Amino acid sequence: MEKHDQAKVTAQTTVHNLPHPSRAATAAPASMGVSAETWHSPLAGGMPIIFGAGALDRLPDLLLSHKPDKVFIISDQRVFHLHGAELLQSLSPHFAPEIILIGEGEGEKKMSNLEFLCEQLFERGITKSSLVVNFGGGVTLNIGGLAASLVYRGIRFLHVPTTLMAQSDVIVSNKQGINFAGGKNRLGVFATPLAAVADPHFFRTEPLRQLRAAAVEYCKNAILLGGEHYQEALRFFSVPDTFSAPQLDRLLVNSLKQKFEIARLDPKEKSLGLMLEYGHTVGHALEWLSQGRLMHGEAVYHGMNVAGQLAHHLGIMPVEELKKQSLLLSRLRGIPPIPKDISVGQIQASVQRDNKKVGKGMAFILMKAVGQVNMQDGSVLTPVCEFQLNSVLLEYWDALL
Numbered sequence: 001m002e003k004h005d006q007a008k009v010t011a012q013t014t015v016h017n018l019p020h021p022s023r024a025a026t027a028a029p030a031s032m033g034v035s036a037e038t039w040h041s042p043l044a045g046g047m048p049i050i051f052g053a054g055a056l057d058r059l060p061d062l063l064l065s066h067k068p069d070k071v072f073i074i075s076d077q078r079v080f081h082l083h084g085a086e087l088l089q090s091l092s093p094h095f096a097p098e099i100i101l102i103g104e105g106e107g108e109k110k111m112s113n114l115e116f117l118c119e120q121l122f123e124r125g126i127t128k129s130s131l132v133v134n135f136g137g138g139v140t141l142n143i144g145g146l147a148a149s150l151v152y153r154g155i156r157f158l159h160v161p162t163t164l165m166a167q168s169d170v171i172v173s174n175k176q177g178i179n180f181a182g183g184k185n186r187l188g189v190f191a192t193p194l195a196a197v198a199d200p201h202f203f204r205t206e207p208l209r210q211l212r213a214a215a216v217e218y219c220k221n222a223i224l225l226g227g228e229h230y231q232e233a234l235r236f237f238s239v240p241d242t243f244s245a246p247q248l249d250r251l252l253v254n255s256l257k258q259k260f261e262i263a264r265l266d267p268k269e270k271s272l273g274l275m276l277e278y279g280h281t282v283g284h285a286l287e288w289l290s291q292g293r294l295m296h297g298e299a300v301y302h303g304m305n306v307a308g309q310l311a312h313h314l315g316i317m318p319v320e321e322l323k324k325q326s327l328l329l330s331r332l333r334g335i336p337p338i339p340k341d342i343s344v345g346q347i348q349a350s351v352q353r354d355n356k357k358v359g360k361g362m363a364f365i366l367m368k369a370v371g372q373v374n375m376q377d378g379s380v381l382t383p384v385c386e387f388q389l390n391s392v393l394l395e396y397w398d399a400l401l
């Protein structure tokens, strides 16, 4: 069956055909401490984020309160296989949603899928009163959010994130987008979901590698904010079973606190909020060039190491501060190395296409110290010459080999 045909499943057939871990089997025990609560994101008018154990139970009432004429679920095949039946069950007393599936992974965040999603929404009768539920990881949320934002110039949508990355990071931002023409997130819009419903029991089925990659963003924000956030991150990684369920709940709450603190400074992520992109300049290049072999967080991990060395090389970050950064990053044991077939030249070329360019030059977010972003002419972007980046990349490559 062709991928797009496969996607035309109906709610009924999906419920009967899909094996799934039952909610009861995977739900967080009450002792876990985090029960569903609502926080309002500082982004665009305080979008509600309902998170914690039992958050999914709030979804039907939330949808009902918006009185949609029809509900559409956009998801990827893996997520729907694992958790789709449960989602449908929770909605079944009130809604028989249309389901549209794409393939899984970063490679699917592309124009042809955006077109496919928009076509499907129209074919299945979307109206201006309909509502789109994006159900999955960051890829689904980003592309589904963009599709919903384009149809009729903007249909109401909400996010139900299923990965730790999406729950702790993606939903706090109101960026929706796809990769395009050789670069990450090159097409997109700022559009705010009605709400996000983040139930941690979903990410209990994620592989350890993905959880660890998501924790990179947590470390990044701890480095950006410094102080107690940095100390708490060090404490977090000193626990032997770092990625146990209670630890992951702790990570989710800590991450949301961090992101709220940063987002409050700059809700459009245009100036100070840009610092959230720390490590992403080289990170995005690596993620793109690795063609899925490095996950987003893993690529950002290497990107932060390069940015730290660059700041040190430029005399911006003293060695003691670089060591502080490295100490926290080193606690993320098990991040895979950069694939050997990616060359320094390819990274340079890819960084040239980065969306943070200043004129013809490259620009990086660099740290003066843990908790202190380097500012230049009122901007968090520091211009960097090609040869400076080149020599730091070569040094980093040598150290990795």
Ligand SMILES: NC(=O)c1ccc[n+]([C@@H]2O[C@H](COP(=O)([O-])OP(=O)(O)OC[C@H]3O[C@@H](n4cnc5c(N)ncnc54)[C@H](O)[C@@H]3O)[C@@H](O)[C@H]2O)c1
Pocket (backbone or CB within 6 Å): 076, 078, 079, 082, 104, 105, 106, 109, 136, 137, 138, 139, 140, 142, 162, 163, 164, 165, 166, 169, 170, 173, 174, 175, 176, 184, 185, 202, 203, 204, 205, 206, 207, 210, 296
């Ligand atoms: N501000 C933003 O919008 C923002 C912030 C950070 C990251 N992102 C984007 O998010 C994407 C990365 O997010 P991601 O890591 O969630 O990627 P993803 O959506 O590709 O999910 C990763 C994999 O996990 C699978 N999966 C999803 N939920 C699962 C579950 N509960 N159990 C088992 N497997 C599951 C998916 O099918 C996929 O194969 C990148 O495209 C990145 O650019 C966006």
